[in-house]
Amino acid sequence: xxxxxxxxxxxxxxxxxxxxxxxxxxxxxxxxxxxxxxxxxxxxxxxxxxxxxxxxxxxxxxxxxxxxxxxxxxxxxxxxxxxxxxxxxxxxxxxxxxxxxxxxxxxxxxxxxxxxxxxxxxxxxxxxxxxxxxxxxxxxxxxxxxxxxxxxxxxxxxxxxxxxxxxxxxxxxxx
Numbered sequence: 001x002x003x004x005x006x007x008x009x010x011x012x013x014x015x016x017x018x019x020x021x022x023x024x025x026x027x028x029x030x031x032x033x034x035x036x037x038x039x040x041x042x043x044x045x046x047x048x049x050x051x052x053x054x055x056x057x058x059x060x061x062x063x064x065x066x067x068x069x070x071x072x073x074x075x076x077x078x079x080x081x082x083x084x085x086x087x088x089x090x091x092x093x094x095x096x097x098x099x100x101x102x103x104x105x106x107x108x109x110x111x112x113x114x115x116x117x118x119x120x121x122x123x124x125x126x127x128x129x130x131x132x133x134x135x136x137x138x139x140x141x142x143x144x145x146x147x148x149x150x151x152x153x154x155x156x157x158x159x160x161x162x163x164x165x166x167x168x169x170x171x172x173x174x175x
Contacts, residue, residue: 012024014153016151036141037119044118053067061076063075068102105120129168136161
């Protein structure tokens, strides 16, 4: 999996903001991180990972996939959920399902068999969803960054970025 810094560096190159082989300045990297975090936050806020059920909890709460929880002191995320259909009655969470812990400010995504925190990212953190298509994620970020820096991306970068988002949105490759 690529780090946030890796994705941001490649996106800045694709958006023609920095030259190939150049490391982003601190300000460029920070602007990239703000934009990348904004993309993830927007996806959760706008339903990219499905409609979330609002839950008002107290104390320790055992969450289910697809919930937005407020009021809990601790939110436990499930590795198995009740399905009522399989022989064991349990299954892993659906790929790209979400849990939002409002009070902790944490957006969690089930990806490749684990819950991944998509909030409060730092440059050295793994970039969520980069394992699906590193170049696609950086292409989408490049589209996002280019306008703010007065640049543009080429048609192939734009196409790759939009295909990536479409694939995540439609959950292609997931059951």
